[in-house]
Amino acid sequence: MRWVRFESKGKAVFGIVEGENIIEVSGNPFEKYIKTDNHFNLSEVELLPPVTPTTIYCAGQNYLDHIEKSAKRKGLDPIIPQKPDFNYRAVNSLVGHGANIVIPKDAGEPIHFEAELVAVIGKKAKHVPTGEAASHIFGYTIGNDISARNWQKTDRTHWRAKNTDTFKPMGPWIETDVNLDKMKTIVRVNEKVLMEHQTCKFLFDAATCISFMTRYVTLFPGDVIWMGSEGESSNMKVGDIIEIEITGIGVLRNTLIAGK
């Protein structure tokens, strides 16, 4: 099942995607919902981020190849994590599929994409055994962890580098039926393929993350875990169209524009 969020009569609502159509629902996918008579064509609505999480978790260093390449670039030996550690992103930075990514004038270069599989939590969770953790995942969406590398170097934290408004495109929808083993992540800038890799070659999969996290933190329905990015990114410029496809989910497409 495919779940979208969009604006209908000035209100953010959930909908179920069937082919090119959206059936608006009353309620939400995590508790209860009723299908309404409001139907739309996908092309006529503006998609919102498919959830507004209480918390956005990022698994970070979660692909071996990414860790090795980052270390090499810095002239260091790679450090392979023995457990996942999480970073946070902020809700103000989320935008949906089709939205513009607004690059502030003073952001500098490079501006990088990071293509990520995003696990969406479906149930409140604390102290979840590993064997039960997968049942807490409602579905998966796609995230683009836009990163202003200049600020990432000069600031003490990643607040601007990764959490500037519009820097976290997420969508286009949540897909509840996926075959993780078969998924591929493909990144295109202006239709040119820059990256293609197996999506789920994680050091720590979502179930492992959930089980470990919930020893300490409570997860809530709609919380998201961004599962990390693979390989090396490259610089984008204002005007570029960035597409992240994860097979079995869909395509998240956004355009970079100049901000103040």
Next chain:
Amino acid sequence: MRWVRFESKGKAVFGIVEGENIIEVSGNPFEKYIKTDNHFNLSEVELLPPVTPTTIYCAGQNYLDHIEKSAKRKGLDPIIPQKPDFNYRAVNSLVGHGANIVIPKDAGEPIHFEAELVAVIGKKAKHVPTGEAASHIFGYTIGNDISARNWQKTDRTHWRAKNTDTFKPMGPWIETDVNLDKMKTIVRVNEKVLMEHQTCKFLFDAATCISFMTRYVTLFPGDVIWMGSEGESSNMKVGDIIEIEITGIGVLRNTLIAGK
């Protein structure tokens, strides 16, 4: 005016404190509200964190003395920031005045308090000039940035060290009428005063933070900026009662208990 949040008939509601009484309101302090006929005595309700923020910002290195002492402890020269940079805390970690702080068995030692003034945002804000920034502050509350220093050293991020459930007591209420220049922060563990200092000796005050932040991020009503901590903290143990008083606001009191 003093604003609290508490549970009434199974629902989180806002209330106005007058002396020892709470007048429950319908609505919220940021948009509109109506006083109801439901009145309570402060002692008979369980206070919740006074807001559930979209985002919890932390100004971090914001007191000169704290920066100098931290650097000295590590044998380094102090680095005085030229601008504020923000960290994030997660909503799951918030608890109200009177709640227990639950220390997981494997957290290790030391467990530190960090006493912080917290600015509560009242209006949606983007690109706010410094001169107008103060008008976006709805009021102030108190925060205790409980920190498991062992995890802070061993983990790649602060997710467990600072965001474990119950590690962010905030309250008891929001005070809208304050005299920042006169405020004192006093920390007591088991009634013994461990720290006392002028609250608002910040490198970057809340208005400066808001103006700088909103060049990049949108602030929402109920968002909070934790303004950083002064001096050096000390170890606490299960059973300890930690009180943070900020004069002109009140006292935030919590007890450490053992978790799983």
